[in-house]
Amino acid sequence: xxxxxxxxxxxxxxxxxxxxxxxxxxxxxxxxxxxxxxxxxxxxxxxxxxxxxxxxxxxxxxxxxxxxxxxxxxxxxxxxxxxxxxxxxxxxxxxxxxxxxxxxxxxxxxxxxxxxxxxxxxxxxxxxxxxxxxxxxxxxxxxxxxxxxxxxxxxxxxxxxxxxxxxxxxxxxxxxxxxxxxxxxxxxxxxxxxxxxxxxxxxxxxxxxxxxxxxxxxxxxxxxxxxxxxxxxxxxxxxxxxxxxxxxxxxxxxxxxxxxxxxxxxxxxxxxxxxxxxxxxxxxxxxxxxxxxxxxxxxxxxxxxxxxxxxxxxxxxxxxxxxxxxxxxxxxxxxxxxxxxxxxxxxxxxxxxxxx
Amino acid sequence: xxxxxxxxxxxxxxxxxxxxxxxxxxxxxxxxxxxxxxxxxxxxxxxxxxxxxxxxxxxxxxxxxxxxxxxxxxxxxxxxxxxxxxxxxxxxxxxxxxxxxxxxxxxxxxxxxxxxxxxxxxxxxxxxxxxxxxxxxxxxxxxxxxxxxxxxxxxxxxxxxxxxxxxxxxxxxxxxxxxxxxxxxxxxxxxxxxxxxxxxxxxxxxxxxxxxxxxxxxxxxxxxxxxxxxxxxxxxxxxxxxxxxxxxxxxxxxxxxxxxxxxxxxxxxxxxxxxxxxxxxxxxxxxxxxxxxxxxxxxxxxxxxxxxxxxxxxxxxxxxxxxxxxxxxxxxxxxxxxxxxxxxxxxxxxxxxxxx
Numbered sequence: 001x002x003x004x005x006x007x008x009x010x011x012x013x014x015x016x017x018x019x020x021x022x023x024x025x026x027x028x029x030x031x032x033x034x035x036x037x038x039x040x041x042x043x044x045x046x047x048x049x050x051x052x053x054x055x056x057x058x059x060x061x062x063x064x065x066x067x068x069x070x071x072x073x074x075x076x077x078x079x080x081x082x083x084x085x086x087x088x089x090x091x092x093x094x095x096x097x098x099x100x101x102x103x104x105x106x107x108x109x110x111x112x113x114x115x116x117x118x119x120x121x122x123x124x125x126x127x128x129x130x131x132x133x134x135x136x137x138x139x140x141x142x143x144x145x146x147x148x149x150x151x152x153x154x155x156x157x158x159x160x161x162x163x164x165x166x167x168x169x170x171x172x173x174x175x176x177x178x179x180x181x182x183x184x185x186x187x188x189x190x191x192x193x194x195x196x197x198x199x200x201x202x203x204x205x206x207x208x209x210x211x212x213x214x215x216x217x218x219x220x221x222x223x224x225x226x227x228x229x230x231x232x233x234x235x236x237x238x239x240x241x242x243x244x245x246x247x248x249x250x251x252x253x254x255x256x257x258x259x260x261x262x263x264x265x266x267x268x269x270x271x272x273x274x275x276x277x278x279x280x281x282x283x284x285x286x287x288x289x290x291x292x293x294x295x296x297x298x299x300x301x302x303x304x305x306x307x308x309x310x311x312x313x314x315x316x317x318x319x320x321x322x323x324x325x326x327x328x329x330x331x332x333x334x335x336x337x338x339x340x341x342x343x344x345x346x347x348x349x350x351x352x353x354x355x356x
Numbered sequence: 357x358x359x360x361x362x363x364x365x366x367x368x369x370x371x372x373x374x375x376x377x378x379x380x381x382x383x384x385x386x387x388x389x390x391x392x393x394x395x396x397x398x399x400x401x402x403x404x405x406x407x408x409x410x411x412x413x414x415x416x417x418x419x420x421x422x423x424x425x426x427x428x429x430x431x432x433x434x435x436x437x438x439x440x441x442x443x444x445x446x447x448x449x450x451x452x453x454x455x456x457x458x459x460x461x462x463x464x465x466x467x468x469x470x471x472x473x474x475x476x477x478x479x480x481x482x483x484x485x486x487x488x489x490x491x492x493x494x495x496x497x498x499x500x501x502x503x504x505x506x507x508x509x510x511x512x513x514x515x516x517x518x519x520x521x522x523x524x525x526x527x528x529x530x531x532x533x534x535x536x537x538x539x540x541x542x543x544x545x546x547x548x549x550x551x552x553x554x555x556x557x558x559x560x561x562x563x564x565x566x567x568x569x570x571x572x573x574x575x576x577x578x579x580x581x582x583x584x585x586x587x588x589x590x591x592x593x594x595x596x597x598x599x600x601x602x603x604x605x606x607x608x609x610x611x612x613x614x615x616x617x618x619x620x621x622x623x624x625x626x627x628x629x630x631x632x633x634x635x636x637x638x639x640x641x642x643x644x645x646x647x648x649x650x651x652x653x654x655x656x657x658x659x660x661x662x663x664x665x666x667x668x669x670x671x672x673x674x675x676x677x678x679x680x681x682x683x684x685x686x687x688x689x690x691x692x693x694x695x696x697x698x699x700x701x702x703x704x705x706x707x708x709x710x711x712x
Contacts, residue, residue: 035532035558038539042531093496096452097489117542126542133453133538136492137531140449143496144527147503151520164507171500175493176391182489183394186473186482202391 006346010059016077017058017084021050024081024149028141045109046138050088057083057212063347064216064230067340078153079163079219082146083212086167089142090174090207096135097182101128110135143171159218166215170207177203184270190278191270193319197239199270200246205238213344225335233330237348240323244354246271247316251304262300266293272319273312282310317355324352362702366415372433373414373440377406380437380505384497401465402494406444413439413568419703420572420586423696434509435519435575438502439568442523445498446530446563452491453538457484465491499527515574522571526563533559540626546634547626549675553595555626556602561594569700581691589686593704596679600710602627603672607660618656622649628675629668638666673711680708 025047032040058080065076092109095101101111110131117127150163180199184191213230222230249264250273264271268291277286289295289303307313328348331341381403388396414436421432448465451457457467466487473483506519536555540547569586578586605620606629620627624647633642645651645659663669684704687697 031528032532035529036536039532039535042535089496093492097492099485122542129455130538130542134535136449136453137534137538139496140445140499140527141531143499144503144524147500148520148524151517161507164504168500168504171496172387173391175497176388176395178493179395179398179490180392182486182493186478186486198392 013059013062013073013077013080014055016073017055017062017080020074020077020081020149021047021084024145025050028145042109042134042138043141045112045134046088046092046142049092049109049138050084050142053084053087055080055084057087057208060209060212060234060347061216061219063343064213064340065220066216067343068217068220068222068226068337069339070216070220075153075155076216076219078149079155079215080212082149082153082167083170083207083215085142085146085149086170086174086207089139089146090178092135092139092142094178096132096139097178099128099132101131108135109138155219159221162218163215166211166218170211173202173206173211174204177201177206181270185268191275193272193275196270196272196275197243200242201235201239204242205235209234209238209241223335226340229330229333229336233327233344233348236323236327236330237351240320240327240348240351243272243316243320243323244351246273247313247320248354250307251313262295262297265290265300265303266295267291272316273307276315277307277310277312280310280312282306282312286310320355321352324348324355327351369415369418369429369433369436370411372429373411373418373436376430376433376437376505377403377440380501381406384501398465398490398494399497401468401490402444402448402498405448405465405494406440406498409440409443411436411440413443413564416565416568416590416703417572417575419699420569420696421576422572423699424573424576424578424582424693425695426572426576431509431511432572432575434505435511435571436568438505438509438523439526439563439571441498441502441505442526442530442563445495445502446534448491448495448498450534452488452495453534455484455488457487465494511575515577518574519571522567522574526567529558529562529567530560533557533562537626541624547631549628549631552626552628552631553599556598557591557595560598561591565590565594565597579691582696585686585689585692589683589700589704592679592683592686593707596676596683596704596707599628599672599676599679600707602629603669603676604710606663607669618651618653621646621656621659622651623647628672629663632671633663633666633668636666636668638662638668642666676711677708680704680711683707 025043029040029043032043058077061080061083062073062076066073070076091103095103095108095110101107101114107115110128112131113134114127114131117130118124122130147164147167150160150167155163177199180195181203184195184199210231211234213234214227217227217230246264246269249269250261252261274290277283286303286306289299292299295303328345330336331344331348381399385396385399388399414433417436417439418429418432422429426432447459451459451464451466457463457470463471466484468487469490470483470487473486474480478486503520503523506516506523511519533555536551537559540551540555566587567590569590570583573583573586602620602625605625605627606617608617630646633639642659642662645655645662648655651659684701686692687700687704
């Protein structure tokens with residue numbers, strides 16, 4: 001399959017997931033109507049929050065499923081949509097925790113409510129409170145229904161139970177990762193590289209890579225060995241992805257990543273680069289810069305330079321490459337069919353290309 | 357069954373629910389251990405938050421189940437525990453929304469974390485943020501696992517699907533009710549009696565009475581007509597219960613209700629009494645008192661007197677009696693077996709006794 005074909009296949013699969021989510025939200029909004037216009041509106045906002053994404057987790061489910069010979073793409077789309085709703089729930093509540101009102105430059109649920117309340121004359125404090133409250137509720141609905149979509153997928157019996165176990169594992173790990181993240185962000189000491197890696201794996205990689213891949217494999221009826229290998233591939237590539245994401249959060253181009261490259265620095269986001277840098281001489285100056293909410297663009301350039309000079313950027317990139325290469329090695333194992341390798345190789349390549 | 361027997365039966369059923377929750381939390385804590393001591397600690401705090409309650413929702417499940425001839429009390433205890441976890445999730449997130457750190461005089465999850473962080477030298481602002489963050493995560497875990505407990509109950513096939521539909525209905529209604537509550541508490545105008553009743557039904561009565569009773573009936577294999585009647589009984593008695601609860605929140609004795617009788621007044625809690633009072637001459641003075649966070653005990657007495665003089669208290673009590681009597685009428689319907697009537701009559705009587 002060449003690049004052109006891959007893009008077409010991805011679009012086709014994405015459309016199937018979109019259709020599942022569209023049906024789900026259409027039903028939910030209809031059901032919400034008699035309970036009041038604000039409730040219907042909340043469902044609409046939640047729906048909007050699931051749109052425009054890369055459908056990354058569903059793509060992992062479907063790649064594993066198709067690569068292992070699965071041919072009921074509608075069922076795979078249901079399972080994928082379930083992970084997408086879990087993702088929505090986690091980011092909506094992550095924004096509640098961080099008291100963020102904007103995500104990727106667009107008002108999130110809290111932000112939309114806040115802005116609406118301010119327009120109607122509420123004070124900022126009351127408007128923000130209303131926004132956060134609505135986001136707590138919306139995240140709960142997304143979380144509950146991520147489980148529900150698996151139950152509604154048409155999959156039954158032992159396979160359903162296994163898929164639910166996998167989704168449970170995703171949720172269990174993410175909650176642990178979120179808690180570690182909260183603790184790290186409030187700790188007065190700088191974190192260790194291993195703490196960052198554990199946090200990023202639990203908070204994001206498990207539910208974004210490991211478990212969606214495993215769910216796709218289970219749905220395709222794969223054996224334990226294959227499911228386990230896919231989990232390991234997902235773990236390695238998921239960690240690599242997070243490390244690269246952090247590097248691009250500081251050094252990437254805003255246009256391609258959709259993120260500002262100053263936000264993470266101002267916020268003092270704990271990353272592998274920071275954990276490495278704090279044992280280098282450059283830390284004396286870096287500690288004054290990182291986490292300064294008023295960091296200027298000039299100071300941001302100085303920070304980036306110091307992260308390069310300290311070796312922190314190269315360290316993170318090497319680390320990511322190591323993880324990505326170990327991921328590729330998993331795919332080379334003899335029990336992985338060529339069709340699956342063909343599906344997943346590009347995933348690992350994409351990560352590697354980002355640090356090339 | 358006399359009163360003494362009923363107490364013994366309630367204790368026995370409560371013990372079965374406790375055992376389900378104990379097993380669930382014991383497994384979860386063991387599973388959390390490798391993910392870090394703070395995560396295990398969070399699970400322990402969540403467990404503590406499910407303890408000491410009246411196991412009200414499980415009792416509804418089990419009353420309906422036993423009254424309809426069900427004899428697998430362990431399965432009923434699982435379904436009951438599921439509603440108990442849903443209850444925990446909803447109150448934990450309700451406290452996040454209200455930024456409450458105490459519930460019934462004891463620090464809740466946010467409060468426990470805040471106090472712990474303050475003890476270790478964190479600022480109050482940071483400590484509160486950490487507390488609220490932990491509560492968001494803990495509520496998510498409780499919510500997700502309320503669904504999960506039904507899946508783990510041993511009930512399969514169509515019956516499992518129907519129980520999941522009922523739990524979904526409970527969650528769907530509660531979220532709508534919570535949103536209406538947030539909107540009402542921020543509205544500048546006084547609410548209508550009907551708005552309060554709708555909010556209280558959706559936010560609390562559906563998941564505390566209507567759906568647990570229906571779940572017990574479904575588990576007992578009851579027919580549609582009985583399930584529907586139980587839902588109506590639950591709706592009527594649930595609304596009656598909420599109205600009485602609001603009256604007792606202002607006029608009750610703290611020892612028997614476990615709540616202060618000044619908190620609701622200081623907070624300006626929207627109740628049927630308030631909605632009624634605002635169309636009476638006493639409102640001119642009442643509006644100055646209600647919602648004043650610094651309300652003195654003397655002013656609280658004045659407020660209570662005005663609520664009596666305006667007729668608001670009597671209005672609410674009459675309203676509650678009407679709902680409770682309609683609930684009792686449902687039980688008198690011919691397709692309700694005597695054994696079920698015997699189980700549920702005391703529930704309605706208890707509500708009626710509280711306004712006698």
